[in-house]
Amino acid sequence: MTQMPDGAPMGTLTLVPVAQIEKALQQRRLEMIAKEEHPHAHTCVMTLIIAVQDEHDNVEVFKTVEQLAGKYPIRVITVQSTAGRGGDELLAWINAACEGEPSAPICSEEIAIQAGVDSVDRVVSAVRGLLVPYLPVFLWWRGSTPHGDFLWRGLRPMCDRIIVDSILFGDGAAALDTLRRLVGVGGKRMSVRDLNWERTAPWRAAIATCFDDREILALLPDIDRCAITYAAGGEKELPSARAMLMQGWLTSRLSRLRGHSRTAPGKSWVDVAPGRVVAITLTASLNKAAVMLVRQPSPSGIEVQAHGTDGGLLRRWRFPAHTLTQAELLDGCLETLGADPIFESALES
Amino acid sequence: MAVAQPVNPFREGLQLEGATQPVQLCIFGASGDLTKRKLLPAIYNLVQAGLAPQAFSVVGFARNDMSEDDFRKVLTDAVAESSEIRVRDADLLKHLCERVDYVSGDFHDPAAYVGLKARLDELDKRYATSGNRIFYIATPASLYGDITAKLHESGLIKPEHPDSFVRMIVEKPFGRDLASAKKLNAELLTYLNEDQIYRIDHYLGKETVQNILVLRFANGVFEPIWNRRYVDSVQITVAESLGLEGRGNFYEETGVVRDVIQNHALQLMSLVAMEPPTSFDARDFRDEKIRVVEAIRPITPSEVARETVRGQYGPGSVAGERVVGYRQEPNVAPDSITPTYAAFHLVIDNWRWAGVPFYIRSGKRMPKRVTEIAMQFKEAPHLPFRKASIETPKGSNVLSLQIQPDEGIVLRFNAKVPGPSMRIRAVEMDFGYGETFGAEDASPYERLILDCMKGDQTLFDRADGVEAAWALVDPVLTQWDVQRTVAFPNYDAGTWGPADADELLARDGRMWRRL
Numbered sequence: 001m002t003q004m005p006d007g008a009p010m011g012t013l014t015l016v017p018v019a020q021i022e023k024a025l026q027q028r029r030l031e032m033i034a035k036e037e038h039p040h041a042h043t044c045v046m047t048l049i050i051a052v053q054d055e056h057d058n059v060e061v062f063k064t065v066e067q068l069a070g071k072y073p074i075r076v077i078t079v080q081s082t083a084g085r086g087g088d089e090l091l092a093w094i095n096a097a098c099e100g101e102p103s104a105p106i107c108s109e110e111i112a113i114q115a116g117v118d119s120v121d122r123v124v125s126a127v128r129g130l131l132v133p134y135l136p137v138f139l140w141w142r143g144s145t146p147h148g149d150f151l152w153r154g155l156r157p158m159c160d161r162i163i164v165d166s167i168l169f170g171d172g173a174a175a176l177d178t179l180r181r182l183v184g185v186g187g188k189r190m191s192v193r194d195l196n197w198e199r200t201a202p203w204r205a206a207i208a209t210c211f212d213d214r215e216i217l218a219l220l221p222d223i224d225r226c227a228i229t230y231a232a233g234g235e236k237e238l239p240s241a242r243a244m245l246m247q248g249w250l251t252s253r254l255s256r257l258r259g260h261s262r263t264a265p266g267k268s269w270v271d272v273a274p275g276r277v278v279a280i281t282l283t284a285s286l287n288k289a290a291v292m293l294v295r296q297p298s299p300s301g302i303e304v305q306a307h308g309t310d311g312g313l314l315r316r317w318r319f320p321a322h323t324l325t326q327a328e329l330l331d332g333c334l335e336t337l338g339a340d341p342i343f344e345s346a347l348e349s
Numbered sequence: 350m351a352v353a354q355p356v357n358p359f360r361e362g363l364q365l366e367g368a369t370q371p372v373q374l375c376i377f378g379a380s381g382d383l384t385k386r387k388l389l390p391a392i393y394n395l396v397q398a399g400l401a402p403q404a405f406s407v408v409g410f411a412r413n414d415m416s417e418d419d420f421r422k423v424l425t426d427a428v429a430e431s432s433e434i435r436v437r438d439a440d441l442l443k444h445l446c447e448r449v450d451y452v453s454g455d456f457h458d459p460a461a462y463v464g465l466k467a468r469l470d471e472l473d474k475r476y477a478t479s480g481n482r483i484f485y486i487a488t489p490a491s492l493y494g495d496i497t498a499k500l501h502e503s504g505l506i507k508p509e510h511p512d513s514f515v516r517m518i519v520e521k522p523f524g525r526d527l528a529s530a531k532k533l534n535a536e537l538l539t540y541l542n543e544d545q546i547y548r549i550d551h552y553l554g555k556e557t558v559q560n561i562l563v564l565r566f567a568n569g570v571f572e573p574i575w576n577r578r579y580v581d582s583v584q585i586t587v588a589e590s591l592g593l594e595g596r597g598n599f600y601e602e603t604g605v606v607r608d609v610i611q612n613h614a615l616q617l618m619s620l621v622a623m624e625p626p627t628s629f630d631a632r633d634f635r636d637e638k639i640r641v642v643e644a645i646r647p648i649t650p651s652e653v654a655r656e657t658v659r660g661q662y663g664p665g666s667v668a669g670e671r672v673v674g675y676r677q678e679p680n681v682a683p684d685s686i687t688p689t690y691a692a693f694h695l696v697i698d699n700w701r702w703a704g705v706p707f708y709i710r711s712g713k714r715m716p717k718r719v720t721e722i723a724m725q726f727k728e729a730p731h732l733p734f735r736k737a738s739i740e741t742p743k744g745s746n747v748l749s750l751q752i753q754p755d756e757g758i759v760l761r762f763n764a765k766v767p768g769p770s771m772r773i774r775a776v777e778m779d780f781g782y783g784e785t786f787g788a789e790d791a792s793p794y795e796r797l798i799l800d801c802m803k804g805d806q807t808l809f810d811r812a813d814g815v816e817a818a819w820a821l822v823d824p825v826l827t828q829w830d831v832q833r834t835v836a837f838p839n840y841d842a843g844t845w846g847p848a849d850a851d852e853l854l855a856r857d858g859r860m861w862r863r864l
Contacts, residue, residue, distance in 0.1 A: 039781070041780075041781065041784065043780075043784050043785045045785060072786070073784065100783070101783065103755070103783070104755070104783025105784060106783075106784065107784070205363055205403065206403065208359040208360045208363050209371065209402060209404050211357040211358075211360070212357055212360065212370055212371045212402070212479060213371065213404065213477045213479055214480070214510060214512070214513070217355060218355075220355050220357075220358075221355060253358040253361070254358055317403070317404070320441065322399070340362075341362070
């Protein structure tokens with residue numbers, strides 16, 4: 001059981017005593033330098049702490065980390081507090097690896113810590129000692145609502161940015177409420193990013209592009225209604241957090257939509273997960289002006305039709321879609337520090 | 350009374366992610382080498398990265414009688430062959446191909462422009478590019494004036510609407526001397542405003558070149574010592590190991606000063622020597638950059654022999670391969686006196702740099718390809734280690750900004766060798782870009798085309814900047830033309846240039862860095 005953390009690719013991590021993590025990493029680097037697998041210079045740009053949900057989650061996390069480690073020299077610390085593990089047990093594994101061109105390898109370090117539920121304080125103290133000095137610290141919280149979680153309470157104060165996925169926070173209203181509380185708690189020192197918000201980027205870009213067109217922009221004063229449709233999920237339909245984020249963004253950008261916007265489930269899609277946005281319609285109550293964006297299944301993309309005040313078709317576009325991988329979504333959240341005022345306005349709306 | 354056009358409220362925030370206004374990009378010289386090797390891969394990468402606007406189209410314009418499909422094939426081949434493509438995506442390429450068109454026509458023929466306008470207008474409607482246009486003039490500079498006039502006559506230069514834009518990117522060289530640069534600027538400015546003209550020098554699009562500014566102005570540690578009080582001298586090297594690569598005709602007309610010194614090397618010098626701009630908007634930044642070039646002390650004809658060195662390579666070996674001399678290259682005159690190497694000793698007459706020599710060198714067929722700026726700091730005023738054995742005392746206290754091929758920053762300083770005795774040796778603290786940020790830099794063309802789409806002229810040359818640079822090198826070129834008797838070749842291929850270049854520094858008690 002203790003040879004590898006659950007979900008880790010075989011043979012990648014070495015079990016080490018928690019107190020020896022730094023030393024073991026240093027030793028590993030020296031071995032690699034001797035084999036010319038690692039440059040003499042040791043570079044790092046951030047510490048990324050990942051609070052892993054469970055052993056099944058580990059598989060996805062390790063895959064994402066692998067993709068990310070090829071881009072930045074980072075120290076990744078995965079932390080998993082497992083109810084099934086013995087009360088005060090604390091296990092740690094390490095790995096260091098370089099990717100990319102031999103002339104300019106990107107070298108990252110990985111530390112995996114697994115603990116029993118009674119060892120959260122020990123986990124937090126271990127992580128605190130492993131942060132790379134002076135560099136930004138990101139926490140990718142993989143679980144559901146963190147409020148009240150002991151691990152969250154311990155890790156949050158040491159982080160500059162929290163990355164969450166509100167898709168895991170439950171239904172739309174609850175998810176947005178959790179996000180708002182996180183942003184409120186963070187204040188100026190700690191910013192919050194939401195992977196679910198990042199997923200709306202193609203829709204936001206498509207809408208912005210439509211209104212870059214002068215003729216469509218001329219319709220803007222008439223537009224006063226919007227409807228966001230998301231893929232249905234089953235018998236008991238819950239509001240989609242993603243659709244509500246889109247709604248918040250639209251109303252924050254165009255205040256007269258406030259009170260005149262709605263989200264609703266549409267049909268269920270074979271290859272589209274429930275809750276994903278499938279259509280956005282912006283209309284005018286006083287004439288027939290409309291901008292309608294509809295998700296297309298194959299080849300995937302967003303088709304847009306814009307109609308003038310008389311209902312006549314003005315424009316038709318098709319924007320190719322690129323479904324962002326988890327690593328790409330996370331990457332977008334790691335690129336910058338500081339708050340995202342557009343996201344926060346959308347959340348407040 | 351005019352009705353104000355509403356502002357697109359959905360665009361905010363997305364601009365930071367790279368999206369730009371809808372735009373149509375029309376490439377003049379679309380059948381040329383630059384288009385295939387650099388421009389089309391850069392455009393594909395911009396689309397692939399989601400940085401190009403979604404309402405976007407590309408129109409090629411050239412004399413070659415190509416069909417639209419032929420031009421799409423050029424794009425497809427460029428994406429397949431270019432080493433600068435980061436992600437090859439067949440669907441994306443198909444999507445881009447649908448937005449690519451081609452118009453055949455003679456650059457001098459007014460009727461061709463009528464046809465071009467009709468096609469551009471039609472495509473503008475089809476792809477909803479809002480009348481926004483960029484003309485990328487990838488032709489010889491001699492055609493810039495005529496092309497601009499014809500674009501004006503056909504009504505293509507005037508923006509379609511008050512809030513649409515027409516911009517023009519022109520490639521270097523901007524003239525071949527001060528007079529021709531002034532003439533070229535005058536021709537462009539007859540029909541275009543300065544804020545419509547984007548004079549591209551791809552060196553400024555390099556990440557590491559831009560990092561010079563970040564290093565200087567985003568760190569508190571360097572700027573206080575970035576002056577005559579602490580800096581002994583500055584060396585700028587732009588060395589190429591390659592020869593002419595089949596460009597004999599071009600190089601015979603150009604030479605190293607026009608090809609590198611007047612533009613790339615002086616750009617590097619101005620970035621390293623400029624005062625901090627008030628802001629990084631185009632005007633403030635370019636004002637400061639141009640001020641440096643204007644403050645460089647002119648080299649008078651009588652000083653040319655003393656302050657400059659010219660050279661031309663003879664046969665030799667580079668990286669273990671025997672290579673011919675310059676005069677044996679194809680399309681080069683057997684008695685050519687075109688310089689393939691130049692070294693300048695320059696001084697800047699301002700408060701910050703008075704008395705600090707700037708040594709600039711550039712050459713072809715050097716031992717390796719390397720571009721770097723080395724700030725040599727003054728030695729410690731007093732060394733208390735009397736019995737110490739100090740190795741390479743002149744080699745330390747150097748901050749080297751490495752531009753290519755391995756981008757990075759190296760600080761060389763003295764350290765104690767472990768052991769009971771006080772031995773001192775120069776060591777390096779090395780920051781490698783690739784090891785820190787990965788190797789996925791955008792190509793300079795990508796960055797600069799995107800900046801043009803955004804209307805950001807910061808990294809482009811301004812008319813007065815181009816003329817200031819020519820004003821500096823013009824007397825040297827003129828004097829070299831007057832003194833035609835020169836013992837060329839005067840350095841072997843695969844060496845660091847003529848002996849006179851070493852003498853240029855040796856008389857000041859210095860030597861070129863061994864790279």
